[in-house]
Amino acid sequence: MRRINYTENVSLEYLKYFSSKDLNDIQDKWDIIRDIYTELYIFPSDVKKIITADFSKLMKWYFEWINLIKRNKDVEKGLIKRIDGSNSKLLIFDYSQYYSNIIKFFFENTSSLDLYSCCYCEIEPVTNYKKKNGANRITLDLDHFFPKDQCPILALSLRNLVPACSACNSRIKNRNNFLRFYGINKQSQNEQMKILLQISPTCDQYEFNKNAKIYVLPKVGFSTKIGYLKNIDSYQINFSANEIYEHEIKAFRLNQRYNSTSILAEALSIMDLKRNYPSSKIQEMTKQFKGIISSEHLEEIIFRRNFDENRHCNLLKLKKDLLD
Numbered sequence: 001m002r003r004i005n006y007t008e009n010v011s012l013e014y015l016k017y018f019s020s021k022d023l024n025d026i027q028d029k030w031d032i033i034r035d036i037y038t039e040l041y042i043f044p045s046d047v048k049k050i051i052t053a054d055f056s057k058l059m060k061w062y063f064e065w066i067n068l069i070k071r072n073k074d075v076e077k078g079l080i081k082r083i084d085g086s087n088s089k090l091l092i093f094d095y096s097q098y099y100s101n102i103i104k105f106f107f108e109n110t111s112s113l114d115l116y117s118c119c120y121c122e123i124e125p126v127t128n129y130k131k132k133n134g135a136n137r138i139t140l141d142l143d144h145f146f147p148k149d150q151c152p153i154l155a156l157s158l159r160n161l162v163p164a165c166s167a168c169n170s171r172i173k174n175r176n177n178f179l180r181f182y183g184i185n186k187q188s189q190n191e192q193m194k195i196l197l198q199i200s201p202t203c204d205q206y207e208f209n210k211n212a213k214i215y216v217l218p219k220v221g222f223s224t225k226i227g228y229l230k231n232i233d234s235y236q237i238n239f240s241a242n243e244i245y246e247h248e249i250k251a252f253r254l255n256q257r258y259n260s261t262s263i264l265a266e267a268l269s270i271m272d273l274k275r276n277y278p279s280s281k282i283q284e285m286t287k288q289f290k291g292i293i294s295s296e297h298l299e300e301i302i303f304r305r306n307f308d309e310n311r312h313c314n315l316l317k318l319k320k321d322l323l324d
């Protein structure tokens with residue numbers, strides 16, 4: 001639901017979290033494996049390019065890789081396990097080996113990344129803190145948009161990493177059937193690519209906020225009862241979106257998850273505020289304050305639009321849509 005802003009500068013910053021020894025090590029292994037399996041020449045020789053590539057390149061490589069391993073299974077074995085039956089393990093783009101560096105990058109760059117909640121659901125806030133022993137902790141999972149088990153070459157690529165909550169990353173997302181998860185396993189590869197460009201929060205074409213809207217409506221017909229929150233059982237939260245973003249809403253079960261009691265109660269409190277403070281009432285109150293407080297300031301105190309936006313609160317999309 002929230003695009004993660006991976007700029008060019010952010011990419012360069014990300015690279016700094018790999019030491020030159022790390023990068024040389026990955027590069028050496030990549031050179032060796034490319035010499036053995038020359039089919040891998042379809043990918044760049046420079047591993048830094050793979051790590052910092054933009055999303056459309058990653059997508060192109062993902063499909064090329066999938067097509068390649070269908071033709072030649074050995075390539076996959078060579079990349080993941082070992083070379084030519086020797087015992088040397090050759091995990092090249094080994095996420096677990098560099099995990100602590102990657103997490104450190106997100107920990108130290110939350111503000112430049114504008115990273116305050118799960119990119120897929122905006123339900124779970126991201127918090128970071130130092131433990132007593134000085135270790136960095138961040139309540140954040142990193143989802144590999146293109147599953148690393150399916151395409152290990154992209155395991156370290158920045159624009160394949162979606163900051164997510166553990167519910168979205170582990171419990172909901174189905175890695176084995178990545179395309180089926182998004183409901184696009186039956187389309188042609190061209191069609192799939194068109195959709196993937198728009199539903200990855202790491203791609204600049206991601207426009208969920210423009211193409212989807214969240215609103216509150218009565219469960220049946222219309223409600224004549226006064227007050228939203230006290231009639232919580234009569235209301236529900238609903239997402240509506242164009243066809244592209246319906247894939248994402250369904251995949252991450254946003255309609256169901258947003259109708260948990262706590263989120264619904266938060267939404268209905270906002271609806272009550274809106275009903276209780278229409279603009280005519282705000283104007284009237286401003287007059288009563290006789291210029292001590294402006295109507296904009298009063299509105300901000302009541303609705304906290306700017307506060308929520310500036311503090312990057314979770315559920316931001318929900319709050320904004322209901323106040324619109």
Ligand SMILES: [Zn+2]
Binds near residue numbers: 119120167169
């Ligand atoms: Zn989430």
